[in-house]
Amino acid sequence: MNGLISYVLLHAEGTRYYDYTAYTECKSCPEAPLYNGGILGENGGESEVTYYKSETGAYSPAFVLYNLTESTRYTFSCWVKVSGTESSAVVKAREVLCLTLLPIFSVLYFQSGDINTTVISIKSASLQPFSVDQWNQQQQDSIQQNRKRNAIVHVSDTEGNRISGATVSIQQLAKDFPFGSAIAKTILGNKPYQEWFVKRFNAAVFENELKWYATEPEPGQLNYTTPDEMLEFIRANQITVRGHNIFWEDPLYTPSWVRNLTGDALRAAVDARITSLLSRYKGDFVHWDVSNELLHFDFYEQRLGPNASLGFFDTARKIDPLATLFMNDFNVIETCDDVKSTVDNYIVRLKELNEGGGILEGIGLEGHFGKPNIPLMRAVLDKLATLQLPIWLTEIDISKTFDQQTQAEYLEEVLREGFSHPSVNGIMLWTALSPKGCYQMCLTDGDFNNLPAGNVVDKLLQEWETKETQGTTDDHGSYTFDGFLGEYKVSVSVENRSTEATFSLGRSDETEHLNIQLVPPTHLPTASAHSHPPARPIEFKKRLEKVRLEALLELIGISYEETVKELKRASNALDTEESERDAKFNIELFIKNGMPKLVLGTESTKAMWGTDEST
Incomplete structure (x- = not known):
């Protein structure tokens, strides 16, 4: 049996709390239904399973649900047992298909790969509703718990005597959470673009400039000039940067001359590619997307064998051992309609690589959204979190099929869900600006005036930072505050004494304690307006x-x-x-x-x- 999706608990006082628990391993017996089954168990017992004739003509286990509303967010969980001869049916049966809302009732059903030889059994099903306000409040609670930390500044003199009434000022210097965007070569020499970017973001990724077709358009004609110059901009502004990508499995974006290679010639070309790229930029990029979109395409494995990707990860680890190596793919959190990139397929592929000896350390989720399914997004993140690997949202945008205002509204939903989830380690927007615009969604116009999506980003960046705060120490010589994780400067003064210090708020459940000593003023002569300038x-x-x-x-x-x-x-x-x-x-x-x-x-x-x- 295998656990699905995420679980919801109702505390005794009646307030609904979201529980991030999920399972990826089979169990011999199912757990009890969460939340007593939610609205599926309201009649006091196990919810009744019926059968539904799907579009394939097969009858599948199903639940008929009445009175669901589009303004409510639902989370579903259950345990599934699959009996049959087709192993592929196990993977497909783990999926919970999208909830279809009909005018009178809704049907939640399961479908296997082989309708003739597969039997699906459902146990411990639960469907829990949340109002939008309840969902949003849970996000805020999670941010408070996981993105912020309490701190106490203790002020004393050199004898250890507490100093009450001291003025304490707190200023955040840098943010701990990486939040950034893709950039393109258009940022080079473009001072307004550079200033706009640096003012907002502490992380970046090159949109296309590191891809194989960009660095070696013809065999042996390597050209790293553009990414070198982009790295200079990154270093000058102390920005974290991801490496995207070493190989793209989609043949459409594989250099044309590479597509014509086979056997030893192809193997020599890929070896030269990974060695050249990672040797040149060893230590420069915190991540490498090693095999991009491996769930959807398999260009190299078709030609070099099923262990080709495993070899890529192994070589990357040897050349650049301090970089975190990622899988990166689309339609994992965006939709439940893509059978190639379900959360379970992602997990299975990742485990295959690790069990084969590959060192895969990061989960990249592109996030090219249409209309977001926020409960699905959270459920997928819950399940991936059980692997205890870094999770990054790597290419977030909203489809250009929507107008700009709708893009902004959907973007805010996605960013709030990503930032509030405790297992998400960073967020990257796919909003590199070019003369023709952006891939799907732009944050600004060509003159760097914010579009609606840019206003959302600015609003959230301001919301997710600690405003400069000031107060005085209490009778115990202490000043308490809570701040977003990151680097800080504290300034303390009382009468003619003052000092400054820097400190970090890292992720922890414990309160951070900072001890500041105010030294008595010295009696050395002070410089007057007519004194000589400071000594060289x-x-x-x-x-x-x-x-x-x-x-x-x-x-x-x-x-x-x-x-x-x-x-x-x-x-x-x-x-x-x-x-x-x-x-x-x-x-x-x-x-x-x-x-x-x-x-x-x-x-x-x-x-x-x-x-x-x-x-």
Whole structure:
């Protein structure tokens, strides 16, 4: 037997809570129906199973459901037993087909692959309704529990005495949750596009620029110029970036010259491709989509054998061992109509790769939506979460068959569901901007004025960040707040004392405690408006306390007297304007060629310090 979909519990006080429990393994006996069967068990017993004549002409187990409403969200769960000779029927029988709403009643039915030899038995079925408000409240509760954390700032003096009434300011510097978008080469040299992107996103993926047809359009003619330049933009702005993709199983997007190869020639070409790409960008990309859309296409496995994909994952792991390796596919969370990419087919394929020795560490769900089925989306995420692997929504958009306002409404539903689900580790939008627009959905127009979908993104980004907050410590010297996970700066001040510190809020059920000490003010003379400007680095060296410098130099075996003599000679030269150029040149040599070489010139100290400028 195999567990399906997700489960709902009703707590004693009558408030409906969603339970993310799901199963991927068979059991010898079914569990009891969740939520006492929900509306299927309202008569006090096991729900009655009838039989429904499907479009294939076969009679399948079914439930006839009355008075369902389109404004209500339903979650369904049950246990299924399949008896028959066709193993493929097991996979197909695990699917719960889309609920068909009819004017008077609805039919929920099951269908196997072989109608003649397969028997389907249903046990412990449950159908639980949620109002939209209940569903939305559950999302907010999950965000509070999984995307935020409580923290306490404790303020004291150096003697450990609590300081009440201290002013505490909290500012979020960076977000922990990766939220980003695809970018294309159109971002290069486009300052308005770059500024718009960096202001919003902390993650990116290249839309097409890493794909094989882009980097090697003809055999042996490798060109990484564009992705190299895009990586420079990524690094300059400290953005996390995914690697998409090494191989695309769809022959339509395989280079034409590769499609003509067979046998050893094809094997040599794919080996060269993966070695070239990953060796060049080792460590640059946090993820690699190794075999893109493997559930729908099998170009390489047809030509190189059933273990071809397994070999790709193995080679990728050896070349770039720190990158997380992903499967990536569509119609897993978007619909229940695509039999190739059901959640169970995804799980079976992933397990086949892992059992074959492949190291597959991430679940990529593209998310090219029509009208979203949000309960289905959550149910699929629940089941994939049982594998305890990172789950990313990798290519989120809404079909251009809808108008822009409808796209925005559907996008908000999908993003709220993804961000609130505890097992989703990151979200990427498929909204790279080009002169012709976007693949399906744009966030802005060509002048970077937000479209309705862009307004939704901005609203959610602001909602999912900690606003700068300020307060005072209580009688215990403490200030409490809750914030979204990420990096923070805290500033504390009282009277003429102040300090700053940075800290992180990582995912945990425990409260984060931060201890801040306020040091008494020093009595050193403070600079006035007529004081000299702050000392430059060389002049600071001139003022080093003798005991500190002597101890340091003694530790590494260098003469204090000769070091000070050289530093003084260089620093004093700065006192006369005409000697400044010579002094700067001298100090540059001092740093570039290694301090002992200029000060003492001994072989032992040169060996110790080296001649590296960073030293």
